[in-house]
Each structure stands twice: as structure tokens, then as C-alpha cells.
Amino acid sequence: MKKTFKITTPEGLHARPSALLVTAVTPFECDVLLTYNDKSVNLKSIMGVMALGILPGSIVAISAEGADADKLIQTVSDIMITKGIGEEC
Amino acid sequence: MLEIRGIAVSEGIALANAYCLMEPDLTFERVTIADINTELTRFKAAVVQTKAELQEIYTIAQGKFGDEEAAIFAAHQLLLEDPEMLAAIEGKINIGISAEYALDEVSKMFIAMFEGIDNEYMQERAADIRDVSKRLLAHLLGVELPDISRLSSDVIIVAEDLTPSMTAQLDTKYVKGFITDIGGRTSHSAILARTLGIPAIVGTKTATQVIKQGAPIIMDGINGKILLDATAEISQFYVRQQQIQQQLQGELNQFRSLPSISADGLRVEIAGNIGKPEDVEMVNNAGGDGIGLFRTEFLYMERQESPNEEEQFTAYRTVLEKMQGKPTIVRTLDIGGDKNLPYFKLPVEMNPFLGYRAIRICLSHQEMFRTQLRALLRASAFGNLKIMFPMIATLDEFRLAKALLLEEKDHLKSEGILVSETIEVGIMIEIPSAAMIADIFAKEVDFFSIGTNDLIQYTLATDRMNENVSYLYQPYHPAILRLIKTVIDAAHQHDKWVGMCGEMAGDEVAIPILLALGLDEFSMTASSILKTRAQIAKYSQKQLLQHIEPILKLSTASEVEEYVKKYLIIHR
Incomplete structure (x- = not known):
């Protein structure tokens, strides 16, 4: 499962939006990666996500493998949109 | 028994255990382990x-x-x-x-x-x-970190100094007093202590070295004394003193619902200084006539990004509504100097107080400034708002700031948003250049508010954070008195009013002088309001006027202080 998003928060993917995403995906069983500029990090790692320094307007891909991957991607999508972090593209 | 002395900057007596804010020892051996x-x-x-x-x-x-x-x-x-x-x-x-x-x-x-x-x-x-x-x-x-946001019993905070962000985190419910190694009357711990109505002693030099964590201490914030290992008799004496203080406070409370008026019928306004919307309670509890200074920078501190228009609007509206139509003066963002924001990097400067701060930053970061102005204008519909700009040195600065305000007002009105048509717009008088041309400013502003902390610092060229020159921080210096007179006279000639929101406005020695000079509004920490109202009630302004000429002819600050204490401080 894979979906791409355009980051729309004015400050980019900083601590607060990152924290929202990491918190949401942590309970899931499957592994999840966030890919940005050819670099992939574990979306369950706030350090990993923040270290990418993702700027507003960036395109990121979220990919998940495993039993609950569909549900995870749906959750990420919901949070991106309802919290104004990003939009699907 | 051990005694430490310092500068008493907020009155009161406290008996509690010391809470030392020191970096804890987190050293460890770099060892390898077997299990x-x-x-x-x-x-x-x-x-x-x-x-x-x-x-x-x-x-x-x-x-x-x-x-x-x-x-x-x-x-x-x-x-x-x-x-x-x-x-x-x-x-x-x-x-x-x-x-x-x-x-x-x-x-x-x-x-x-x-x-x-x-x-x-x-x-x-x-x-x-x-x-x-x-x-x-x-x-x-297994080392405990000091955490001032979570206290569970009464403490006296002992620290080298308190930073603005530390004071913002502080759980004030259990704090009974402050003791610091450095600082003076206008340091943050001093201002906060007066706001909270608790004692503070600063400039002790050695408190953090001498006072042990958790040690029971007695602070005499009237005489600037700290007592360690006090005998039972001494402790008893201070407990009694504390009761006497509380009784005096009780007597002052009768002034809560009385107007601020001199013995011969001159009405003035005694207002409170606040930093956060919740501080309004303390001003209202003391029966303040208004808010003379809302330091909005506290809305911007201790966070990761600047507050948006909506958040600011809510804060200003809350204050205005709680003040129920009483005058409420909001000062636009005053950062720089010793006040920094974590998300707004200011360049490191040789002389930050002479550098990039307050209105100077706002006028070059207009987006941030406009956000604040819009929030203020929207809030103006909910009370009696007055806006003032800090650190104005030239007329151009005021004109530009006011033009931005009017632009935002037009935008809001064209969006159909209700904005008050009677918002007074004034400036702080903190820089001698502005004081000297107060007559020119008086034609364009609605009011002045004299910020004495900075005015004194700039007039005597004395860094208020520098202990070595703190002796030059002289509120009663003849130059300061003359500048204040210049400003008040210029304003009154143009039918404008003058307030004062620096520490001096609540100072026992300064009050009779300011009253005689015709100051219209005195704004101070909430804990000083009743005392000031009681003091002003004893004076006849006409009689004070006879003293003003001799006072203005005195040569030094100490002569002024002596004169006032001798002739104008009326004790019970």
C-alpha cells in the first residue's frame, strides 16, 4: 500500500504534525515508511521523521506492508486532511 | 543562625523551605556492565x-x-x-x-x-x-530534576536569576518568595513577586551557594534579610510580623471600592500592569481603575510559534470583557532587549537594549505586527481598548505604526467586521528623544504612557541588568523628574493625558511628586494599587504643588528622596 501527499502546513512537517502522525501509526502492527527525496524513514520514529526537515509543499510517500496496512494508510490520510497537514496527490 | 542580605524588591515576610534552582549533578562513570x-x-x-x-x-x-x-x-x-x-x-x-x-x-x-x-x-x-x-x-x-511547573508544597525559590521563560513556567500557587544572587528592582523575579504580592530579595550574591535545598528559611522582604537556622524565638517573631502585615493589608482593603481621589478632590486613575489574561483577576481584586499596561509579549513566549490572530483575539477580548468597559491599554509586541522568542531568532548584539527591539522589529516584520493589530482591532468591539506602541524614538515610527493600524482597520471594516471607532492610540515614552519632543508628539497621539524602567536606563545610560552600574538606576534623578514634567506639561497643553506604567508609578517616594506634576494615570503591579490609592487619598494636590518647585531645584536623587521622606511621606 502506498499513497503520496503534498505537505501543506505552513511550517512543514515539524514537531507537532509529525507527532500527530507518529502517534496515530504506532499502534499498528505493520511497518510503515515515509519516503521523501529518496530517503525513507520509519514513520513510527519521530526522530526519523523530523530529521528529514520536510518543508511545506514537499511531496512525501507513505508506504505500509502488513496485515493492517490498508487501515493504516486510511488513518494517515484522515489525519493529514483533518489536521490540515497535507493533501492527497 | 546565619543571615544573608540582599536588596528588598518586593515587600512581605515568608517562612518556607528553600527550593534551589540549580543544575543537578548528572555525572556518571563510563563503565561496562556484566549483567x-x-x-x-x-x-x-x-x-x-x-x-x-x-x-x-x-x-x-x-x-x-x-x-x-x-x-x-x-x-x-x-x-x-x-x-x-x-x-x-x-x-x-x-x-x-x-x-x-x-x-x-x-x-x-x-x-x-x-x-x-x-x-x-x-x-x-x-x-x-x-x-x-x-x-x-x-x-x-535517581537524581531529582528541579521542575518549577510542578510543586506540591510551599517553597521559597532560590536561584542565580530568573529568566522570563522560567517565570512563565512557574507554578505560582506554592511560591512564597524569591531569592536571587543577581538582579535589581526591575529584574523579572522582582516584577513577578510584586505581581503575586510575595516577597523578593535580589542581589544576594551568595544565596545559591549558602542555602541548601529544602532548608527552612525566613525571608524578611521589608529589610532585605534572609535568615537560616533561625531559633524558635526568631521564627515566632516573624510569624507575628507576618500577621501584622496581613492586618495592614486588611486595612488597605477598605480602599478597594473607593475612587482614586486626592484629599482635595483631584481624580486620578490607578491601573494595573498585566502580562497574561488571567492577571486581570488580581487587578480587579485590588479594585484597579483599569489596565495601564498589558505586556502582550507574554502571549508570544514559551511556545513554538507565534500566536495566530484568532488566539490573540481571544486573549484581548477576554481581558477587555473582564475589565467591563474600564480603560485597557494594550502595548504592542515588545521583544528584543532581554526578551527573546524561541521561534524568532534575533541576532546576537553588543547592546541589545539599544538594538533591534520592540517597535523596531514590528515595523520591519509587518506581517507579524499586522496580525497583532487585526486581533486588537477585532477585540476593540468588546471593551474600552487603547493601543500603545513601545520604544518610539521618532515621529516617523509612530506615523508608520498608526498608518498600519488604520490600514488594517479599513480592511476589517470592508470585511464587515465590527471595530470600535473610539480606540485611543498612544505611545510609550521610554526614550529621552521622545520625551524631549513630547510637544510635537502631543499633536498626533491620543496619550502618553511613561515607561520609567527604560526611560531611566536610557537617560542615565545605565544597563539595568548590570549590577556594577545599578547605583545609577536613579528614578529620582533630577533629569528624570524634569523629563517627566516636560512630557506632562506638553500633553496637557494639547489636552492629552499622561500615564505611567513603570515601577516608579507605584513608588511611595515618587507618588507625591507625580501627583503634583499632574500625572493622570498611575499603572502598577496589582499588589501596589491599594497602597497607592490610600497614599494619594492623604494628599492635597494644591499643597503638594508648593513643594514641586523646591524639589525640581534639588541637585541629586538622594536630595530628592530625603526631601520627600522628610516633608511628604505621611505615616500613620
């Missing part, structure tokens, strides 16, 4: 404890400051759940490195990584990792 499983268990237990502690801090911060500001502690908790960081630390423990050593190595690596990113925000996140690692390390070592 890996025990070490892993120990590490995991420390993580659980740290997370629980952060959850507690989060809840407190949420209740006190709201979701936005508490979010940082949620992010700190996430760092402790971070699989990359935990795996790296556990990996090191698994090869026989102690938990403390492993944590230190891994956090240093992450800190270096974040600091290496060419982005200021990311570099600041390194500070979060450092903070969390320190908390975790303290748990591993």
Missing part, C-alpha cells in the same frame, strides 16, 4: 518513569496554558517511544555498555544530527532531545 538483562530492565523502568513524569507535566501545562503549549511535552513523550532511538540505546546496552553511557552516546549522536541540519527549527529540536535525555538520565541516576 545485561538487569541493565536493560533498569533502562526500561527509567523510560516508563520519565514518560509518566512527562504525562504529568503535559496535563499541568495543558490546564495552565492550553493544548498548543502542552503539545511540546507530548512530543517529548514520543521521543521516548522512538523505535530508532530506543533500538540504538538497547543495542549498546546489549554489548555491555551501561545504560547511562549508552543513552549519552546515542542522544549525542541524534543531537549532532539535528544540529547539523541547516534549518534553525531543526537545530532547536536538538534542544528537545537534550531535554528529554537529561530527564531520562536523571531517572537512571
Whole structure:
């Protein structure tokens, strides 16, 4: 499962939006990666996500493998949109 | 019994245990370990404890400051759940490195990584990792970190100095007094103490070295004395003194519902200075006639990004509504000098008080400034708002600031938003250049508010943070009195009014002089309002006027002080 998003928060993917995403995906069983500029990090790692320094307007891909991957991607999508972090593209 | 002396900057007596704000000893031996499983268990237990502690801090911060500001502690908790960081630390423990050593190595690596990113925000996140690692390390070592946002019993805070951000975090419910090594009358701890109505003694030089954590101490904030290991008799004496003080306060309380008026019928306004919307309660409890200074920078501090228009609007509206039509003067953002924002990097300057601060920043960061102006204008429909600009040195600055205000007003009105048509717009008089041409300003502004803390600092060229020159911080210096007279006379010639929102407005010696000079509004910390009203009630302005000429002819600050104390301070 894979979906791409355009980051729309004015400050980019900083601590607060990152924290929202990491918190949401942590309970899931499957592994999840966030890919940005050819670099992939574990979306369950706030350090990993923040270290990418993702700027507003960036395109990121979220990919998940495993039993609950569909549900995870749906959750990420919901949070991106309802919290104004990003939009699907 | 041991006695320490300092400068008494906020009156009162306190008896409580010392709470020393010192960097704790977090050193450890870099050892290898044999029992890996025990070490892993120990590490995991420390993580659980740290997370629980952060959850507690989060809840407190949420209740006190709201979701936005508490979010940082949620992010700190996430760092402790971070699989990359935990795996790296556990990996090191698994090869026989102690938990403390492993944590230190891994956090240093992450800190270096974040600091290496060419982005200021990311570099600041390194500070979060450092903070969390320190908390975790303290748990591993069984050392307690000082945490002023979570107190559970009465304490007297002992610190080298208190920074503005520390004062913002402070759980004031249990704080009974402040003792600091450095600082003066206008240091943050002093101002906060007067706001809270608790004693403060600053400039003790040695308090943090002499006073032990948790030691019972007595502070005499009237005479600037701190007593350690006091005998039972001495303690009893101070308990009685404390009761007498409370009784005096009770007598002052009768002035709460009385007007601010001199013995011969001159009405003045005695207002309060506030930093946060909740401070309004203290001003209202003291029967203040208004808010003479709302320091809006506190809305911008202790957070990760500047407050948006909506948040500011809510804060201003809350204050205006709570003041129920009483005049409320809001000062636009005054950062720089000693006040910094974590998300707004200011250049390091040789002379920050003479540098990029207050209106100077606002006029060059107009977007930020316009956001504040819009929030203020929207709030104006809910009360009696007056706006003032800080650090005005030239007429051009005032004209530009006012033009931006009017532009935003037009925008809002064209959007159909209700804006008051009677907002007075004034300036702070803090810079001698503005004081000297007050007659020119008086034609264009609606009012002046004299900010004496800065006016004194700039007139006597004395850094108020520098202890070596603190003797030059002289409110009664003849030059200061003459500048104040110049400003008041110029304003009155143009039918404008003058307030004062510096420490001097609530100063017993200055009050009769200011009253005689015709000051219209006195704005001070809430705890001084009743005392000032009681003092003013004793004076006849006409009689005071006979003293003003001789006072203005005196040559030194100490002569002025002596004169006033001799002839104009009326004791019961």
C-alpha cells in the first residue's frame, strides 16, 4: 500500500504534525515508511521523521506492508486532511 | 543562625523551605556492565518513569496554558517511544555498555544530527532531545530534576536569576518568595513577586551557594534579610510580623471600592500592569481603575510559534470583557532587549537594549505586527481598548505604526467586521528623544504612557541588568523628574493625558511628586494599587504643588528622596 501527499502546513512537517502522525501509526502492527527525496524513514520514529526537515509543499510517500496496512494508510490520510497537514496527490 | 542580605524588591515576610534552582549533578562513570538483562530492565523502568513524569507535566501545562503549549511535552513523550532511538540505546546496552553511557552516546549522536541540519527549527529540536535525555538520565541516576511547573508544597525559590521563560513556567500557587544572587528592582523575579504580592530579595550574591535545598528559611522582604537556622524565638517573631502585615493589608482593603481621589478632590486613575489574561483577576481584586499596561509579549513566549490572530483575539477580548468597559491599554509586541522568542531568532548584539527591539522589529516584520493589530482591532468591539506602541524614538515610527493600524482597520471594516471607532492610540515614552519632543508628539497621539524602567536606563545610560552600574538606576534623578514634567506639561497643553506604567508609578517616594506634576494615570503591579490609592487619598494636590518647585531645584536623587521622606511621606 502506498499513497503520496503534498505537505501543506505552513511550517512543514515539524514537531507537532509529525507527532500527530507518529502517534496515530504506532499502534499498528505493520511497518510503515515515509519516503521523501529518496530517503525513507520509519514513520513510527519521530526522530526519523523530523530529521528529514520536510518543508511545506514537499511531496512525501507513505508506504505500509502488513496485515493492517490498508487501515493504516486510511488513518494517515484522515489525519493529514483533518489536521490540515497535507493533501492527497 | 546565619543571615544573608540582599536588596528588598518586593515587600512581605515568608517562612518556607528553600527550593534551589540549580543544575543537578548528572555525572556518571563510563563503565561496562556484566549483567545485561538487569541493565536493560533498569533502562526500561527509567523510560516508563520519565514518560509518566512527562504525562504529568503535559496535563499541568495543558490546564495552565492550553493544548498548543502542552503539545511540546507530548512530543517529548514520543521521543521516548522512538523505535530508532530506543533500538540504538538497547543495542549498546546489549554489548555491555551501561545504560547511562549508552543513552549519552546515542542522544549525542541524534543531537549532532539535528544540529547539523541547516534549518534553525531543526537545530532547536536538538534542544528537545537534550531535554528529554537529561530527564531520562536523571531517572537512571535517581537524581531529582528541579521542575518549577510542578510543586506540591510551599517553597521559597532560590536561584542565580530568573529568566522570563522560567517565570512563565512557574507554578505560582506554592511560591512564597524569591531569592536571587543577581538582579535589581526591575529584574523579572522582582516584577513577578510584586505581581503575586510575595516577597523578593535580589542581589544576594551568595544565596545559591549558602542555602541548601529544602532548608527552612525566613525571608524578611521589608529589610532585605534572609535568615537560616533561625531559633524558635526568631521564627515566632516573624510569624507575628507576618500577621501584622496581613492586618495592614486588611486595612488597605477598605480602599478597594473607593475612587482614586486626592484629599482635595483631584481624580486620578490607578491601573494595573498585566502580562497574561488571567492577571486581570488580581487587578480587579485590588479594585484597579483599569489596565495601564498589558505586556502582550507574554502571549508570544514559551511556545513554538507565534500566536495566530484568532488566539490573540481571544486573549484581548477576554481581558477587555473582564475589565467591563474600564480603560485597557494594550502595548504592542515588545521583544528584543532581554526578551527573546524561541521561534524568532534575533541576532546576537553588543547592546541589545539599544538594538533591534520592540517597535523596531514590528515595523520591519509587518506581517507579524499586522496580525497583532487585526486581533486588537477585532477585540476593540468588546471593551474600552487603547493601543500603545513601545520604544518610539521618532515621529516617523509612530506615523508608520498608526498608518498600519488604520490600514488594517479599513480592511476589517470592508470585511464587515465590527471595530470600535473610539480606540485611543498612544505611545510609550521610554526614550529621552521622545520625551524631549513630547510637544510635537502631543499633536498626533491620543496619550502618553511613561515607561520609567527604560526611560531611566536610557537617560542615565545605565544597563539595568548590570549590577556594577545599578547605583545609577536613579528614578529620582533630577533629569528624570524634569523629563517627566516636560512630557506632562506638553500633553496637557494639547489636552492629552499622561500615564505611567513603570515601577516608579507605584513608588511611595515618587507618588507625591507625580501627583503634583499632574500625572493622570498611575499603572502598577496589582499588589501596589491599594497602597497607592490610600497614599494619594492623604494628599492635597494644591499643597503638594508648593513643594514641586523646591524639589525640581534639588541637585541629586538622594536630595530628592530625603526631601520627600522628610516633608511628604505621611505615616500613620
